[in-house]
Amino acid sequence: MSALTQSTPAAARSDAAPEKELRPPSYWPFVVPALVVVLAIIIFPWVFTIWMSLNEWKVGSPTTFVGFANYLRLTSDPRFLEAVGHTLVYTVLSVVLPLILGTLSAVVFHQNFAGRGFLRGVFIMPMMATPVAIALVWTMMFHPQLGVLNYLLSLVGIPAQLWVFHPATVIPSLVLVETWQWTPLVMLIVLGGLAAIPTEPYESAQIDGASFWQVFRFITLPLIMPFLFIAGMIRMIDAVKSFDIIFAITQGGPGSASETINIYLYSVAFTYYDLGYGSAIAVVFFLLIVLLAAVMLYARQRMLWTEIARGA
């Protein structure tokens, strides 16, 4: 969305070419310090990670170049493949649920009511709070005997659950925390989208006597689609990388039932200190995120084309 708004001033400036030619080098000194920092802490680690992934590199033993052996090892590592599965399930749930709840919340926050600013501040507290501190309290709430969640379930007649202490419920329980934490971000992005919608379509819909649901489905939803897409993209990137919550609550357990790629990467690199193999996981992990983003972009393009086709 920013690319669109930025293109106009940029184009205007390049039209004034003669004036610009006198200036270009002079802005470089402003950028150089940051460039050095970015090279040192972002580019260098990346290049080094790729190099390490081609080596057998364990802390305390000599390193040897092994080519793509680490990558081949990944394809037959059952724990890694299992982690990929966990990551995908976790990600899909942690994108879809916040998107739905966040959109509904945004519709509510788009209305005018007293104390809206303050309540919006309260609403975004879960995503700003320190994840480890949050995780600690959720762990207590998940406790099968003393936890407040099972007590709340008992009030409505649902039997006690084992939550994060059972392999079958651990991922949904963690998704519950993730959803609680990140629904506010979706809400903020969609709220920004709602604010940008012109009022005319609503006025004519009101004149035509459209119901609340019809207005939402046929006016609001199509207009906020670009924002929902951005929110979905950001959510996907964060959900795939999710670490703090999972690590602090279950450390990938029970057994390996909630071990995602990121958690497995941590064990390989910093429990077993197998840095070469860990680097290979990091590279594949990054490529997986890029791939998921590309799939989402592709799906979005397809949707746009079918929309245009239907319109024509």
Place this chain on the structure above:
Amino acid sequence: MTPRQIIGKIGLWVSVFVIVSPAILFFLWMASLSLKFEVDNAAYPPVFIPDRIAWKNYADVLASNRFLTYFVNSLIVTGSATFLALIVGVPAGYGIARMAAHKSAIVILIARITPGLSYLIPLFLLFQWLGLLGTLVPQIIIHLVVTVPIVIWIMIGYFETTPMELEEAALIDGAGRWQVFRHVALPIARPGIAVAFILAVIFSWNNFVFGIVLAGRETRTLPVAVYNMISFDQLSWGPLAAAALIVTFPVLLLTVLAQRQIVAGLTAGAVKGG
């Protein structure tokens, strides 16, 4: 008001209540846990508002001598990482915006997508070779991974919206680029800097993954210290919840006080570290 409007009004307030309550109830429960004695925390059905309040939980946490060390560590790491990020990031955002070098933002995007652990492996080795492990320096440097992209991203967006006319006038009057930046652009950009500062502070303060790898016993930041309390030292819930609340309280306070800036920053950049 017509009956229909009244129903609409009630509906609105019910919806507001429903969507805000998960956040409110969670933090109230957190406070409740932190203010109860062990007996009340282990009671079933749970006690929501205790008869006796256990201020002792907080006193215990604050009195444990290491907690103060960890608090100071957090202050130093977050403070330095934010300060350094502003020093290099604000001019960079200015330069990139004025040169209209939008492609350079791709690096920021890559930084945003990369999992934090991938930075840790090579930088961990680097710090080991340099013999820096055991000091706070590695953590300050690696927190720049979080703070620098946030600052640059927000400042690019901000400087693009500030008017060029004043700067051009100053240039014509013979001011140098640096003077223009220092005396014209920077004062106008103050609200943008505030947004970048707040977000950088919060995401650096909250960071956990860098600390668990790089921090030794003496160099833990608060999130790492709290995590270690779960696994080793503490089994009773009261002091644990109190520690958790102390760690996250500064952030919560900042969130409510500066919610306008935070919302502006998050929706403009939607950058998060880690």
